[in-house]
Amino acid sequence: xxxxxxxxxxxxxxxxxxxxxxxxxxxxxxxxxxxxxxxxxxxxxxxxxxxxxxxxxxxxxxxxxxxxxxxxxxxxxxxxxxxxxxxxxxxxxxxxxxxxxxxxxxxxxx
Numbered sequence: 001x002x003x004x005x006x007x008x009x010x011x012x013x014x015x016x017x018x019x020x021x022x023x024x025x026x027x028x029x030x031x032x033x034x035x036x037x038x039x040x041x042x043x044x045x046x047x048x049x050x051x052x053x054x055x056x057x058x059x060x061x062x063x064x065x066x067x068x069x070x071x072x073x074x075x076x077x078x079x080x081x082x083x084x085x086x087x088x089x090x091x092x093x094x095x096x097x098x099x100x101x102x103x104x105x106x107x108x109x110x
Contacts, residue, residue, distance in 0.1 A: 008049040009034035012076050019101040040104045046070040052079040058089045
């Protein structure tokens with residue numbers, strides 16, 4: 001699983017950068033999760049890359065939001081059987097990362 005989280009983070013970084021977003025830090029939170037600190041020029045965003053999102057991932061991201069470290073948080077995952085969830089912490093399958101990148105790029109324009 002560690003390889004998948006790292007590969008997901010690399011792919012996510014490349015696709016976000018292609019949309020003009022800047023990944024300012026990458027932190028290997030655990031063997032199964034990599035957090036990307038991203039900015040679109042207006043917001044500080046954290047994207048957690050995992051194989052399969054868990055409640056612990058959502059809790060960790062909610063804590064980062066509550067602490068004020070970031071203004072937005074998302075989960076990108078590779079497991080194909082996970083639902084796309086919306087809410088305070090939205091989740092996107094890696095196959096739909098273009099949608100997340102487009103959303104964040106759109107929000108960066110004045």
